[in-house]
Amino acid sequence: MEVIIWVLILFILIYAIIPYVLAAKLGFWVCWKGKKDAEIALTFDDGPDPVYTPVLLDLLKRERIKATFFLVGERAARYPELVLRMSREGHCIGLHNYKHQCNWLISPWKNARTLEQSARIIENITGERPVFYRPPWGMMHLLDFFLHKQFRMVHWSKMFRDWKRKGGSKKVSNGLITRVESGDVILLHDCGVTPGADEDAPQYTIKGLRVAIPALKARGFRFVRMDEMFDKHFSIKTSHRRKEIEP
């Protein structure tokens, strides 16, 4: 019995905990921080959301900022007009699983299959295949690095717990204004319906951004998309691959 427990502990360590710590805490194998001076990337997870995403898109348009959205596949299928708007307004679109589920709890093969399904949903709407992939809650395991080689895994370097309403917009604006530095990949949310989040939390995120964006611009920061911040060759290679399989 004791042996089984030890084997189980060892398996969990090698399969989930060690890869997660290496990726999330030490930045191994993931895009988590850019290298260029004064460049920062705003990234929004869990959408699209019919209430908050349009308001956020209006704000980004007004501020002439391009961001990156990590979409939940089933929500992208439900709100294609919002996905199209993101694409038409120049934002980068990445994947955030088909359903908002933790990778540790779903079979890696099922996840690979549904990631492909999500990529096709987005490609059918925008004409462009997503390249970047951020697993929900940033939870990744050993096989994620082998089964999703067509995607670049993404983490983040700054977050402000904006999925909770506690602290309101001040938490978001103060965090952005006082903690952001060059190269930061900033994790934010435009949808609050995922487990553990507050449904109205994105309104505080957007309110906080209204204050923080002008302040960050005044300090000389440039807002870039994930594909501007990280290896462009990867997306070129992927789009070539896509062209090869197109009829």
Ligand SMILES: [Zn+2]
């Ligand atoms: Zn998420």
